[in-house]
C-alpha cells in the first residue's frame with residue numbers, strides 16, 4: 001500500500017510536541033512492515049537538517065496556485081532514520097516557512113493552506129496516486145477539501161483520505177479568505193454542513209473541513225473519541241462527530257520503540273532493561289549533577305510537557321511546593337508558547353533559584369527529556385484534557401511511574417496501583433479524577449508514600465510499566481484496517 005502522511009511535524013526533524021512523535025512512530029512501523037510510506041512536511045528554516053540524509057531536490061518548479069497568481073515551490077526528498085520524507089519550500093516574499101519556528105505566526109492559516117495545496121499539486125504534477133493520504137490536525141484539514149473540490153476532477157480520483165485529530169482544542173478557525181486564496185467558492189463551502197465554524201458563522205473551521213471531507217476520521221485514544229463526541233471536550237464539534245459516527249473511531253497511539261528504549265538510548269548516561277534496573281540509578285546521579293541538585297535518598301518527581309492550559313499548568317505549579325514539602329525533588333522541562341504562562345513559570349523559576357531540590361528548565365530540549373525519563377522516579381501529568389498523551393507511555397518504558405488525571409488517553413493507559421480493577425501485574429501508576437490541588441495530592445501522596453515505605457512494591461510498579469506493550473505494532477494494524485476499509489472500492 002502507498003501511504004502519504006501529511007503533517008506540520010515529524011520527529012526528530014520538526015517536532016514541537018506529540019504530533020511529531022506520532023508521524024515518526026506510525027510512519028516507521030508501516031515502513032518496517034513493507035508499505036511504501038512518504039512523509040510530507042514544510043521545509044521550515046528550523047528543520048534539524050543534521051538528521052536528514054541524501055537531501056536533494058526532486059521537483060524544482062512546482063507552481064502552486066495562490067489567489068490569481070502562482071508561487072514557485074521546490075520539493076526536496078531526504079531520508080530521516082529510514083523514513084522517506086518530502087520537504088516543500090515555497091519561494092515568495094512572505095517567507096512562509098522561514099519564521100524561526102514551526103507555529104505561532106499570525107498567518108499560520110495561510111501558511112498551512114498553501115502547504116496543503118502544494119502537496120496535492122506535487123502529486124498531480126508527478127502523476128503519483130497514493131492509496132491513502134493521512135492528514136493530521138487543523139493544519140492539513142483543508143487537504144481533503146481541496147482533493148474533493150478541485151483535484152479529483154483533475155484526475156486524482158484513486159486516493160482516499162484518513163484524517164487524525166490530535167487535539168480538538170486547536171481547530172484552525174479562520175477568515176474565509178483562505179478559501180478564496182485557493183480558488184474555492186465561499187458561498188458553497190461556508191455552510192453549516194461543510195466548513196462553517198459551529199460557534200462563529202463568519203469563520204471557517206479547517207478541522208471541521210477535514211472531518212466532513214475525509215473518508216475516515218480517527219482520534220488518538222478510544223476514551224478521547226468518546227469525550228469529544230459526548231462532552232464539552234468536543235469544543236463545539238460534538239454534534240458533527242456524532243453525525244459522522246460511522247466513519248469515526250479512536251485508535252490508541254503507540255511510541256516508537258527505537259527512539260524510546262532505555263536499553264539502546266544514546267542520549268542517556270547508563271542504559272538498562274527491566275532485568276537490570278539497578279543501572280537506572282547512574283542516570284539519576286548524572287541528572288542531579290547536570291542540574292545542580294543535591295544527592296540523597298529522595299525520589300525525583302518530573303514534568304516534561306508543553307506548558308499549555310491543556311496540561312493543567314496551575315496544578316503543575318501547585319505540585320512544585322507540595323513535592324518539595326514531602327521531601328522529594330522536583331524537575332520540570334517545559335516550553336510555553338503563551339507569554340502569560342511563560343511568565344508564570346519564569347517567576348516560579350526565580351523563586352526556586354538555588355534550591356538544591358528543584359530545577360525548572362524552560363524551553364525545548366530533546367536530549368534533556370531523554371535523561372529525565374531515565375532518571376526520574378515519577379512523572380506527573382495532571383492534564384485538563386489529553387487526547388492520548390505520550391509522556392506517560394515513554395515514562396513507563398523507562399521505569400518511571402506516571403501520576404495522571406483520568407482523562408482521554410491517560411485513562412486508557414494508566415491503571416491505578418490501589419484502585420484499578422486490573423490484575424496487579426497490569427497496574428502501572430496512580431490516577432486521580434478531580435482537577436483540584438486536593439485531587440492531585442491524593443495521588444501524589446500515595447505514590448511518594450510507596451516510594452519511601454514500600455520500595456519493593458514501587459519497583460514492581462516500575463517493572464509493570466516497563467513490560468506494558470505500548471509499541472506501534474498493534475495500533476499500526478488498526479490504521480491498516482482503516483486504510484483498507486476506505487480503499488475497498490478502488491481497483492486493485
Ligand SMILES: Nc1ncnc2c1ncn2[C@@H]1O[C@H](COP(=O)(O)OP(=O)(O)O[C@H]2O[C@H](CO)[C@@H](O)[C@H](O)[C@H]2O)[C@@H](O)[C@H]1O
Nearest residue numbers: 017018019166305306334335363364365369387388389390
Ligand atoms: N519542553 C520539552 N522538551 C523536550 N521534549 C518535550 C518538551 N515538551 C514535550 N516534549 C516531548 O513532546 C512529546 C509530547 O507528547 P504529548 O503526548 O504530551 O503531546 P502533545 O500534547 O504535544 O500532543 C498532542 O498529540 C499527541 C499525539 O497524538 C497526543 O498524544 C497528545 O495527547 C496531544 O495533546 C513527548 O515526546 C515529550 O517528551
